[in-house]
Amino acid sequence: MKEIKAIISAYDKIDKAKTGAALATVVRVEGSSYRRTGARMLVTDDGVWVGGISGGCLEGDALKRARLAIAKSESSLITYDTTEDDAYQIGVGLGCNGIIDVLFTPLQYQDKNNPVEVLKTCVAANRQTNILVTITNLEGFWPNVRTGNVIRYKTVQSLAVFADAAIEQQLEEHINAQIESGKSRHVGIRKAGGEKLAVFIEILLPEIRLVLMGHQYDIYPLARLTKEVGWQVTMVSNPLKINTRLVDTVDAIFSYDQLSDIRIDQYTAIVLMAHDYKTDKANLPKVLQTAAFYIGMLGPRVRSEKIFNELATEGQSISGEYMARIYAPAGLDIGALSPEEIALSIIAEIKTVFSKRGGTFLKFRHSPIHERS
Incomplete structure (x- = not known):
């Protein structure tokens, strides 16, 4: 929660008339990594960042990816694979031996449901456990949602944006499983028609x-x-x-x-x-x-x-x-x-x-x- 509060504080100080910003979020980790899912980094297009998604080894490339997301006004999911012996792979030679998926989301200041604004509502909900559903990838036709959207889950009605009862039911089952375990998880769901949806279900516990x-x-x-x-x-x-x-x-x-x-x-x-x-x-x-x-x-x-x-x-x-x-x-x-x-x-x-x-x-x-x- 300390990192989230630091990001919110930095976000509120941005001159939004002159400066663009994006949020980088670790949404999946396979194997070993310095930071785990839920780690975040706020990046502005003037090269300033707050928070972190690794021990400092990925931040340089992440800065470029975030600025590209800002320029294109489009979210992107980037995989950093430190398990491959590839001289051109960012992070190779670090010895972490893990695969890390990072979602880069440009922040639309006028959108009160952008990821940082959603985090604000979580912090304001003092001493509550918050459940966030972040859309990390979409394949096929999804008219009402976009990659990078963050939904603060309260009841199954929070999932009505998907306009698909079967999807809502599957997500509800996954969410309940994560609530019971108290842990965050990245999951994938497939529609009957073949469309695919990937989400990061994050359990945000109150700070100690x-x-x-x-x-x-x-x-x-x-x-x-x-x-x-x-x-x-x-x-x-x-x-x-x-x-x-x-x-x-x-x-x-x-x-x-x-x-x-x-x-x-x-x-x-x-x-x-x-x-x-x-x-x-x-x-x-x-x-x-x-x-x-x-x-x-x-x-x-x-x-x-x-x-x-x-x-x-x-x-x-x-x-x-x-x-x-x-x-x-x-x-x-x-x-x-x-x-x-x-x-x-x-x-x-x-x-x-x-x-x-x-x-x-x-x-x-x-x-x-x-x-x-």
Whole structure:
């Protein structure tokens, strides 16, 4: 979401009377690549770009392709194949060993359904999962749609633009499958008459929100790193103890008695870091009643176990289901010493939990880093 917001910000600053622009989107990856599907790059015809579709190796050619799409006012799908030993193939010799399809779409500023305008509606729909259907290729007669069109799917009625009940039904089935998996996918559909349609079904999940409950100095590096990663940061603390320097770093600040006012959903992580035993103990049962997928506690294991035991004695035993969401001590074992290193270990653990991964060394992983299509 951070990249999307940067693209929207750059798009809004374009002098639209003088400058053309196109959006490059990775819509299919086969094998290995630095960026995955959904990676985007905004390109203007004066050679400026924001975002990226690779580690920098394809951007040069992508700039030319985007400017050509702007000049022709026509979307195009380009395949970069780094698996072939072809000296004339862009990306050869990179060692990525993958095939990447990139859709280049010229942006018509007057069209409120152009890809960036659609992304704006997704960002405005705070904390919602958005489903985008991007048309990447058409073969045959398709009177109502064009390559590059982006549809923000809400119900099957969103697909009425295809004016074909069979196509709508097939797309609906594919979309439901991707919603269930929580993953994006490129799919192809064929009409009875032979016409072909290819679309990129993208599942845009809400950005992770990190709720930091405390006010001590170690909250600063954790808040800064969280923003650098592109997540939202909310601080919960005693208003009288909040340093004004945090105002420019966090997205929102609440007092402890306003905890129920925060929208804590399944994409929210919470870290108890008050450095006050009684405060963390009082807050733990409250945050366990929320939908947060991760609850971290700073401090040694003996401290958290003491809190668990005291709560049990007081009739507030924490069941296995609730305990599974608690990470105490918070963070991965990276040998962190300083507040900055501790922040790194906590961010890494939250990402590990959210991605349902193990957090182990990649050199010991025998399967591909990312799922292959």
